[in-house]
Amino acid sequence: MKFAGPLRAALCVALALMPVHAPAQNPFHGKAWPKTDFTAFLVDPLEFEPGGPNKDGIPAIDFPRMHPAAEEHSLDPREPVISVKIEGQLTRGYPLRYLLWHEVVNDTVGHTDIAVTYSVLVDSAVVYDRRDAEGNAMVFGVSGLLRFSNSVLFDRGTESWWQQTTGRAIVGSHAGERLTPLPARVESWDVFRLHHPDGLVMMRPEWERAYGTTPFVGYDSAPVPARYAGPLPPKGIAPLERVLRVGSHAWQLSRLMSEGRITEAGLVLTWTPGMASTHDAADIARARDIGMVRVRDAVGRDLPHDVIFAFCFAAFWPDGRWMLGGCGAAGLPC
Template structure:
């Protein structure tokens, strides 16, 4: 496999604007009284006795830690201190109707659906905070977003059965967010949910699917969902603005990336990545997108999957305003099986139709008409991300190009 070395170059302005904004926090701590669109998260656990006060934030090379899974020298400062990019700790939510007043049609949102509860997290907020510690369907979750590797990943925020919360460490590994848990201050990689340095080294967080989707498609599919409120984050930020103007450009290098890039694709080529049973496969955006919608029937590790792509989502990382980025579309990946029957799909006039029953499906995997109306396909965890990040964390990956 041929590789090339990339030295990340960026402007100081990007670093200051996106990473060093912690000093601009609002002093306004007023919160609204709880109502039907306000939820609170359970109290995170405090540092436990097993940590003995050890912190990977303070000393990544402490000999009392298990052997690190990555070289600590490769975990580098991104500029801000721990929580200098402040996570949202007590998220407040509003209705879809209220959020529609300030979200554009193609704006990207991350959505999480657990136990019949659905919440949306607009990227115009996540881009400034990177982590939201929340609860969805009575499950404690950490919704994470890394602008530098263009990926959204959600985890169950429990370690050894204990609820914890996660913060931003101010550090990067392979140009990707490195988190820390508040119970032991171990360091975890956003991209794959592993503890790589500290007391918890080797432990793995549980994934929860959290696709990126355009706002218009989301509100049509989930009109009764809750949406993270940008007016009650506890911080003052220019929500809606993109501090990474021009970053989503395949002809430029990733920021603070010191590794090597598999040169089967450009470092910032957009890809969709799936790992099933240890088999990793990625598709370039061009391989799965066509017209206003497309369906890709394929497999990973011998298991059938279907990839839906539909136009109508802006990239958050191109223009000065999140809503103004070019249309890169929304991607969803599913197990195409209903009641033991394998389905195959095609796209027709912006919707997805299965060949077996001619039922019509939306981008969220719900059958909206036909014999299977009301049925929902099982989501498969996937990543919409840049090639340099996927190929670093999944070096044995296959790549399917368009």
């Protein structure tokens, strides 16, 4: 546990770097959440905890400035970018160097309203259609609350609370609704600009942040996750090992890295090197290589997926299937 001291210090620095405008709010105080319907809870209220910054202390980005990939010169070739392709529109890239400090980007691509989301403590990057069940576009902010280390978002219309990694509303008038995840993938800037030379990339937000660096130095090598008291992964899987989640199935990234290609459960999973971690070195461009994945169905269509820390899958998909390989006599899922 000798790593615990430096890790705790790094997390304190991370929280100090994020803006806090007031003392920690009571998560259920009416002055903080005047629109939230607190009669509609789908989870145990004791599972919520303050993440440090208060409501909107981590500022979401609404309708970001974009420019052609050919005009972008500040990104390192290995930096991770969330790549989003909406039919009939130019592919858009959202660098994690920005999402790491803002967690949500509300954007409109053609006629599609999207929310590009990233929860730093679980390394979850998911893009959602941000319309509600009635087809109305919502605009999301960051609540400042965590549940099992995962960010809790809120919509500005009803201030319902939404779990970032699942897209499910868990408190408020939208409770029970789910956002629709869209096919997207995290890939290196080098790969993005190679495959989408006519694509658009998000420009630097007009905030004073240490973009290109991470305060979570060494976090993905830590023995235990921060601010987490939920279930742990089975079969000796390290809590902070990355897993590829597709629906309620999870594959260890280490397995996919070793095999390069896995065909299971009607899916084709591939891994290629060349993308940096956002939880390793202070300068993301110098971080270790964790590579990038692609998930397609049997006919080659890209599918929604997420690469997250194993403890996150254990917490939010307790009945999920761990695709560990070695089928048959070992009784493991295939």
